[in-house]
Amino acid sequence: MIANYGYMDGSGEYYITIDTDKCAECEGKMCIAACPKGLFVPIEDDYGEDVVEIDSGKVKELKYQCMDCKPTEKPPLPCISACTPGALKHSW
Amino acid sequence: MTKEYWRWDEKCWKDESMDPKSAGIISAGIDIGSVSSEAVLCLDGKFYASNTIRTGSNSPTSAKDALKPLLEYTGIAYENLDYIVGTGYGRVNIPFQDKAVTEIACHGRGANYMVGPSLRTILDMGGQDCKAIHVDEKGKVTNFLMNDKCAAGTGRGMETIADLLKVPITEIGDRSFQIDTPAEPISNVCVVFAKSEAMAMVKSGKTLNEVLASYCKAMADRVTQLLDRIGVEKEFFITGGISKNRGVTERIEENLGIKAVKPKDARLDPQTAGALGAALFGFVLASKKGSKKASRKGQTL
Numbered sequence: 101m102i103a104n105y106g107y108m109d110g111s112g113e114y115y116i117t118i119d120t121d122k123c124a125e126c127e128g129k130m131c132i133a134a135c136p137k138g139l140f141v142p143i144e145d146d147y148g149e150d151v152v153e154i155d156s157g158k159v160k161e162l163k164y165q166c167m168d169c170k171p172t173e174k175p176p177l178p179c180i181s182a183c184t185p186g187a188l189k190h191s192w
Numbered sequence: 193m194t195k196e197y198w199r200w201d202e203k204c205w206k207d208e209s210m211d212p213k214s215a216g217i218i219s220a221g222i223d224i225g226s227v228s229s230e231a232v233l234c235l236d237g238k239f240y241a242s243n244t245i246r247t248g249s250n251s252p253t254s255a256k257d258a259l260k261p262l263l264e265y266t267g268i269a270y271e272n273l274d275y276i277v278g279t280g281y282g283r284v285n286i287p288f289q290d291k292a293v294t295e296i297a298c299h300g301r302g303a304n305y306m307v308g309p310s311l312r313t314i315l316d317m318g319g320q321d322c323k324a325i326h327v328d329e330k331g332k333v334t335n336f337l338m339n340d341k342c343a344a345g346t347g348r349g350m351e352t353i354a355d356l357l358k359v360p361i362t363e364i365g366d367r368s369f370q371i372d373t374p375a376e377p378i379s380n381v382c383v384v385f386a387k388s389e390a391m392a393m394v395k396s397g398k399t400l401n402e403v404l405a406s407y408c409k410a411m412a413d414r415v416t417q418l419l420d421r422i423g424v425e426k427e428f429f430i431t432g433g434i435s436k437n438r439g440v441t442e443r444i445e446e447n448l449g450i451k452a453v454k455p456k457d458a459r460l461d462p463q464t465a466g467a468l469g470a471a472l473f474g475f476v477l478a479s480k481k482g483s484k485k486a487s488r489k490g491q492t493l
Contacts, residue, residue: 101333102326107341108417110381115337115421124290146473147332160341 101145105154106162108189112136113189114162116154116179124149124186134182137165198351198361200228200433204265206241207445207459213397215240217478219275221302221470222258223295224251224282226233227319227347228433230467231258233266237475239457241266242464247319252454255289270493274483279466281320288493289396293473295466296325296336302469303429304331306455306462312425314464315444315452317434319347331469334387335422342382346413347412347433350440353407356387357400361437370407375405386410387460404439410445417450420433427453431465431471 106115116139123129124179129152139162140152158165169177180188212218223230225247233241243262248254255278263270278289279298284290295316303314309329314324321340324372328334343349354361368375376393379385386407393403411434430452434440444449453460478484 102335102422104335104337104422107339108339108421113421146293 101147103151103153105159107160111163113191114166116162116166117189117191118152118154119185119187120145120149122185123151126183126187128184128186129181130184131179131188133186134178136168136178139165140179163192195358197354197358200436201412202245204241204243204262205459205461206266207239208264208285209239210235210240210462212240212266213239215473217264217483218268218272219277219471219472219474220259220273220280220476221298221467221472222255222276222289223298223466223470224254224258224286225278225295225319225466226281226321228463229254229258229280229282229353230464231255231262232464232467232471233262234468234471234475237472239468239471240458242461242467244461244463252283252287254282255286256493263493271398271488271491272485274485275478275490276484277470277474277477279470287371288488290474290487291477293470296323296333296338298466298469298473299323299431300325300327300333300469301331301472302465302467303327303431303462305468305472306457306460306465307427307429307453308456311429311453313418313419313423313428314465315345315419315428315430315433317415317430317440319433320420322346323421324415324475326422326425337418337422339418340493344379344381344383344386345418349386349411350407350434350437352383352387353390353404356390357394357403357406359400359404364404364408365439365441367401368408369442370401371399371405373402375402375409378410380405381414384489408437409440409443411440412447416444416447420445424448424450429453429462431462433461
């Protein structure tokens with residue numbers, strides 16, 4: 101499943117996309133520790149897979165939550181680097 | 193008393209041809225949305241009855257208010273329910289549910305039941321959020337996107353315009369087509385901006401129908417942007433309260449160049465898709481993991 105967490109507002113589109121089929125195969129879930137804002141939380145989804153989702157209390161603030169990691173001079177993002185199965189994408 | 197222009201029909205319905213006494217598994221689904229709450233009963237995985245009410249000020253009361261009249265209407269005792277699944281915005285606060293399932297998964301399964309295995313894209317236009325969902329032939333979600341950050345493109349936005357212009361919400365769809373000139377653009381980013389622009393249009397001499405057309409167009413454009421992000425595959429189906437507003441749905445179809453399908457059984461209400469999906473999850477859970485009926489023995493709602 102492709103899960104898109106985020107929003108669209110007057111300033112743009114801010115989505116983090118998680119491919120849960122890839123995420124479910126990852127045992128380490130290193131993205132959880134890698135994100136300095138604690139955006140990723142482990143869950144069992146509706147189909148019984150152990151995956152991560154974006155913290156529901158932070159999902160409407162993604163533009164601001166991710167701001168510190170976003171300067172173009174220090175790619176790649178910590179969450180993307182930590183995600184060994186390549187399940188994560190940012191839309192902005 | 194001030195007229196409530198936003199008010200829509202609250203109703204109980206059941207399939208008279210079905211008999212709950214002969215059912216092996218009775219499952220209930222309760223969808224506590226931000227604006228409306230629905231309860232659905234399924235008999236052996238088949239849709240039997242539904243109730244739609246306005247969500248009150250707290251989720252536990254709304255859940256009870258949705259389910260209790262439906263049980264009385266159908267003559268089914270609370271203690272005979274094999275499985276109760278809660279979903280929607282208020283799902284974590286339903287005290288008598290056996291399990292909570294996300295509204296994304298429930299809409300997928302409920303819409304699949306209503307349309308059939310050819311369904312691939314669902315647009316759920318809810319009270320305070322909007323969801324674009326892709327499903328496979330079994331109704332399992334393969335891709336989803338939800339926007340619940342603002343009221344643009346939602347039922348709450350439409351209620352606001354109904355009250356502002358003093359037009360009953362059930363008439364908005366038809367009236368939005370009773371215009372001589374194409375709808376003028378209006379803000380699709382924010383309901384507050386749209387409300388200001390709507391008032392400005394009224395003051396500039398536009399008719400109410402022209403303003404309604406502009407608002408319906410703005411709403412359709414907004415959700416089309418959402419759908420564009422995940423793409424639209426046939427068959428395409430619209431659920432939620434706004435699915436009953438042709439002023440919005442026909443403009444979405446025009447934007448996409450695709451006609452939305454209707455439920456295969458015309459008696460099925462697309463507004464109840466989430467609760468139906470929850471009841472279907474309940475049926476599967478009761479079949480695989482066993483009935484929870486014993487935990488309700490001797491209890492009433």
